[in-house]
Amino acid sequence: MDGDEGPGPELQGRLGYLLKHAFFQLEDLHTVHLADGPVNVRELSVLLLLEGREPESQQQAAGRLGVDRTTMVGLLDSLEGKGLVARQPDAADRRRNVIVVTDAGRRALKKAKAASDRAERELLADLSPAEGRQLRDLLARILAR
């Protein structure tokens, strides 16, 4: 009935497989834990990016997030439609929009961050706190280049 799930050791030992599936598993957990909130994991990342560093152009923000400038337009359309951020014409450079997080946006961010924390905790459930920290540390050092 069950059949043999699992890709076999050859593939399971590959770093690409491990990273990809750990990421997908976390995505699934995010979907669950963010289900009753107003934002998805993608929009959460935008709010996190904007937090505290508000005055910058959409393109700068897109660059820092690693998405295309045209993708950021849609992302902000969605967030603006929910009243979580607002586009304001930059007085100093009227080509630009200044993106500000609204009060509702800050509330949504706080809730979503808590939900994301739960998702992360669930992913790391079988690891000790020290091991979780170490995983973060190792990944951060890989990216620091």
Add this chain to the structure above:
Amino acid sequence: MDGDEGPGPELQGRLGYLLKHAFFQLEDLHTVHLADGPVNVRELSVLLLLEGREPESQQQAAGRLGVDRTTMVGLLDSLEGKGLVARQPDAADRRRNVIVVTDAGRRALKKAKAASDRAERELLADLSPAEGRQLRDLLARILAR
């Protein structure tokens, strides 16, 4: 000139960000190191999956790899077009194709695996061997559920 790259600590501390970008970085390295070979990283995973466990249906293989059955068709089309695998009608169940890795496929797999090893080593360049093993171990334990 340089501008401020980097997403800021709020986002960089998120596990999703770390996993995603570590994976993307490895993908880029794979693209580089597999550039002069016949297979891409996707096809390499198929060959790894097939290695040693050959007799199974395309659907079983697709399930173990975590891709759709229709996606596997295209993947095998490509590999078969390069002569690296062959579809053979299963004598016992003629609905099925038995996928066999050809000699050329085994040679390509060996070379591609070596290239993938180089990509992994480059990704982990700033980590000690013990730390690399630990990263693999932690990720594997996350997925073992």
Add this chain to the structure above:
DNA sequence: GCTGATCATCAGTATTACTGACGATCAGCG
């Protein structure tokens, strides 16, 4: 020898991101 299920495949569709172009605006230069 029927009936329903499974296999590989394909056509159509949905999703997603990117390319190129647009009008508006800016900085620099005379």
Add this chain to the structure above:
DNA sequence: CGCTGATCGTCAGTAATACTGATGATCAGC
């Protein structure tokens, strides 16, 4: 001032990708 070239946000079109549903062939159970 008035040009020129560059940058901003936006949008339409396109490319890449995976999935849905259907098809013909085949199988298992009865």
